[in-house]
Amino acid sequence: MKKKAVINNTSVCQVRMQAISDTMSILSGKWKFHILGTLIEGNKLGFMDLLREIDGIGTKMLSKELQDLEMNHLVSRTVMNTKPITVEYAITEYGATLSPLIRELAKWGIDYRQSVHGSKGV
Amino acid sequence: MKKKAVINNTSVCQVRMQAISDTMSILSGKWKFHILGTLIEGNKLGFMDLLREIDGIGTKMLSKELQDLEMNHLVSRTVMNTKPITVEYAITEYGATLSPLIRELAKWGIDYRQSVHGSKGV
């Protein structure tokens, strides 16, 4: 008698799995959450602002990740006609729908630190 | 006059950034959320069960990711003394604290699909 997978064979679970893959592929990489988080905090930031805010990121990654996020309509890019050209990056209305997710992410990380340092060993 | 980073220089934001890094490093990789999601759905699953449930994963990755999750106390591993040895993997109480995060992740992914297919273009 062959045992069959029964727990996640329902279409509900298939959809759930797919949904998690979708979200993670859009938000993949080391910097997406940091960029989004920063833009949610401080609306409208220039390229150099972001470079300064996000500790450790380089121009290549920042540029590439911003393009990804723009392509997915999570971030808007506006070229201003200022003296030395500046660009304003901002979170879009759609991008702002990620706020609860990012809040959960940060919340869990903070609780994690506390559970590790507060009591030793969780 | 040098402009300084002002938006995220507060300790609150530093902590937030660190928290996001922590969470993401613990849950990094292609499969962690899938494994956790599956274990949250169906409590207590064997290695082979997980292999069948999680579409596309191989033995190497499943084994490695389970070890990671076990090390972080998110998943428990119990060797049963059955005829052909079986191992029961289950979500821990601590691992279950990730439920809201995973729920948000899935929710956003589902909404994303709808926003792309429902109306074209977000």
Next chain:
DNA sequence: AAGGTTAGTTTCCTATTGGAAAGTACTTTC
């Protein structure tokens, strides 16, 4: 003309990720 600011791009290189396949080890069933 030199140097600084903005906003990137390009190149080169290394480290990590992750998949396929085969191997290990033990036990039960045919």
Next chain:
DNA sequence: GAAAGTACTTTCCAATAGGAAACTAACCTT
């Protein structure tokens, strides 16, 4: 004794991710 099931580990390889540094390019200030 051969096959099949459990649960892995190991090896080998290819693709991707990501960092450092240099470079482009336009404009302004001194």
